[in-house]
């Protein structure tokens with residue numbers, strides 16, 4: 001007999017140590033927010049109750065990882081932990097050669113310097129801030145080849161991280177394959193809201209690039225979360241373990257940069273991994289200049305050990321099911337309250353549509369910045385703006401007016417409980433209830449670069 005009782009998932013771990021949170025009063029939050037110039041980046045973390053600013057470096061490590069920290073072999077060269085990490089990367093991801101780096105951007109810097117020449121074109125499935133900047137600094141130009149659906153928050157296509165091959169074909173025709181050193185492919189596309197790419201699309205891309213002799217470099221920062229969506233939504237993958245799917249994704253690419261601060265459950269670390277010996281040789285030379293010797297790349301032995309163990313934990317089906325499950329739980333709860341969010345729900349956070357949430361506030365009065373401030377005022381939950389403030393100004397001084405005006409609620413891994421998710425959804429819903437009374441902000445201080453970090457605002 002089929003049972004009609006819901007089968008819930010639960011966290012595949014229990015708590016051994018807790019960190020006490022400071023609970024604040026509305027008066028305290030009002031004061032803290034005014035002092036921070038209505039910018040959540042300028043709040044002290046001590047004044048925050050639930051911190052959803054980012055999922056980067058904010059994971060909780062397991063007891064195994066902490067035990068690994070005690071096994072750090074802090075030798076300058078040839079640390080045991082390096083060889084362990086190398087073995088794990090080969091075993092789980094399948095890449096042949098490993099260069100550890102202090103974090104993801106360290107790997108991006110080295111790789112871009114090796115592969116990109118001035119005037120080169122690097123097609124990719126949507127840009128990421130540091131990735132694109134390193135490509136540009138190396139003399140290249142990024143070209144977006146993600147499918148159009150990725151730019152539409154209403155579109156519920158399940159694989160919004162997919163590449164539009166016709167866009168890539170146009171670039172190959174226009175510039176020639178010699179001008180394209182590699183295609184840059186992210187799994188769980190961050191800037192699109194953690195949207196996955198399908199194996200089918202990746203296989204088609206592999207076939208196309210093979211024909212033209214163009215390698216694929218994989219930004220594998222959130223590869224396990226991407227594998228979860230393939231398992232849940234792609235035909236033929238329902239019974240495949242996450243571990244196998246992750247390996248299949250990697251096998252369709254030629255090398256990877258990794259920010260281990262995300263998927264791999266550590267607070268710091270990253271790496272470059274490649275299959276080509278010549279690229280490895282050059283990377284091994286360059287890493288000494290920018291990061292440290294090729295067997296530590298700016299990391300302590302203990303950091304590499306925690307990363308090696310974290311990678312193993314990150315591809316467990318139970319872990320990833322609970323991780324993405326928690327994000328989906330929060331998103332569905334918000335939708336029940338009528339809060340407008342980007343769909344489908346991605347792997348690492350919920351993106352609230354501030355244009356729809358506060359339609360009476362013009363983009364010049366910063367709807368997403370305002371909403372992030374209001375959520376903090378209501379409950380001490382810290383989120384971040386991804387809209388006109390983040391978009392910045394063009395070279396001629398005019399503001400960019402991005403189509404999307406979003407507030408990002410990013411969920412750290414293994415840190416918060418389902419009850420925290422309830423508090424977050426309820427707080428957002430309370431703000432939604434009195435949305436008509438909310439007024440926008442005006443900017444009173446604007447830094448020259450990456451203004452969203454340090455800009456200050458006042459209520460109008």
Ligand SMILES: *Cc1c(COP(=O)(O)O)cnc(C)c1O
Nearest residue numbers: 103104105128130190221259261
């Ligand atoms: C975080 C991130 C990076 C950069 O990694 P860092 O560890 O922050 O230097 C690169 N790509 C993506 C998709 C990221 O999310």
